[in-house]
Amino acid sequence: VNTLASVLTIEAVVFVAALVLLVSYRLITGEINSIALLSDKGTREFSPARLQLLVATVLAAGYWFLKVLSSAAGNQLPDVPQDLVLLLGGSHTLYLGSKSLPLLPRQLS
Amino acid sequence: VDVLSLVAGWIVAVFVGAAGAVILWKLLTNQIKLDKLISEPNGDASLSRFQFLIFTFIIGMGVLVVTLRQSPPALPEIPVGILALLGISAGSYVVAKGIQVQRDTRFEQIRSDTAKAVAEQAAATSVAPNGATGVATGPLAAVAPASPADVGTGV
Numbered sequence: 001v002n003t004l005a006s007v008l009t010i011e012a013v014v015f016v017a018a019l020v021l022l023v024s025y026r027l028i029t030g031e032i033n034s035i036a037l038l039s040d041k042g043t044r045e046f047s048p049a050r051l052q053l054l055v056a057t058v059l060a061a062g063y064w065f066l067k068v069l070s071s072a073a074g075n076q077l078p079d080v081p082q083d084l085v086l087l088l089g090g091s092h093t094l095y096l097g098s099k100s101l102p103l104l105p106r107q108l109s
Numbered sequence: 110v111d112v113l114s115l116v117a118g119w120i121v122a123v124f125v126g127a128a129g130a131v132i133l134w135k136l137l138t139n140q141i142k143l144d145k146l147i148s149e150p151n152g153d154a155s156l157s158r159f160q161f162l163i164f165t166f167i168i169g170m171g172v173l174v175v176t177l178r179q180s181p182p183a184l185p186e187i188p189v190g191i192l193a194l195l196g197i198s199a200g201s202y203v204v205a206k207g208i209q210v211q212r213d214t215r216f217e218q219i220r221s222d223t224a225k226a227v228a229e230q231a232a233a234t235s236v237a238p239n240g241a242t243g244v245a246t247g248p249l250a251a252v253a254p255a256s257p258a259d260v261g262t263g264v
Binding site: 004005007008009011012013014015016018019020022023026031032033034035036037038039041042050053054057058060061062064065068069071075076077078079080081082084085088089092095096099100 | 115118119121122125126129132133136137143144145146147148152153154155156159160162163164166167169170171172173174175177178179181182183185186187188189190191193194197198200201204205208209212216
C-alpha cells in the first residue's frame, strides 16, 4: 500500500510540475500567444488597468502559495485573508470600470 | 478484499500514470497545441483566461502540497476564501465579456450610421447645381438614392 501511495504521489507531482514548467516555458518563449494581453481590445492601446490587475493577481497568488508552504497546520489549506479578497475585488472593479468608461463618450458622440 | 483493493489501486495508478504520460508527450510534441491556451476567438490574449490559468496552477499546487504533507495522504477542505477568489475572477470575466459585446455592438452601430450618413451626403452633393440629377459614381454609387425625391430625406 505504501508503494502504491508513493507511485501515485510521484505521478501527481511529476504531472503537475511538468505541466507548470511546460506552460511557463512556452509563455516565456512566446509559443503560447500573449499578444495584446495588456492592450485595450477597443483602442488597441496599452492599458494600465490591465497591468494593475495582472500585478494584483500575481501578487495575490504568490502570497497565498507562500502561505501554503509556510503553513503550520499541515493538513489544511490556508484561508485567503479578507484584505487580499478586497484587494483583488478592488482591482477587478478598477479594471471593469476602465473597460466600461470609454463606452460612454463614444455612445454619446 | 485487501488484495482486490490493492489490485484496483494498481490498475488506477497505471491508468493515471499512462494517461498523464501520454498527455505530457503529446503536449511536448505539439500534438496537443497550447498556442491558443489563453487566446480569445479573435486571436488576442485574454487577461481573464491568463488569470484563471494562474489561479488553477497555484491552487492545484497548493492542494497537492497539502495533500502530500499528510500521512496517509488526504484531500484538504477548500476554504471559503479561495472560492470567493475564484468567484470574483469568474464574475469579472463574465461582466467583462458583457461590456465587450455591448461595446462592439455599439461601435458597429456607430460605424454603420456613419457610413449611411456619408453615403446620403455624397448622394446629395451628386445632384448638379442646375437641378439635373447627377449619377453617383465610385464606391458610394451602390448606396446612392435612386431618384431625386430621395435626396435629402432621412438624414
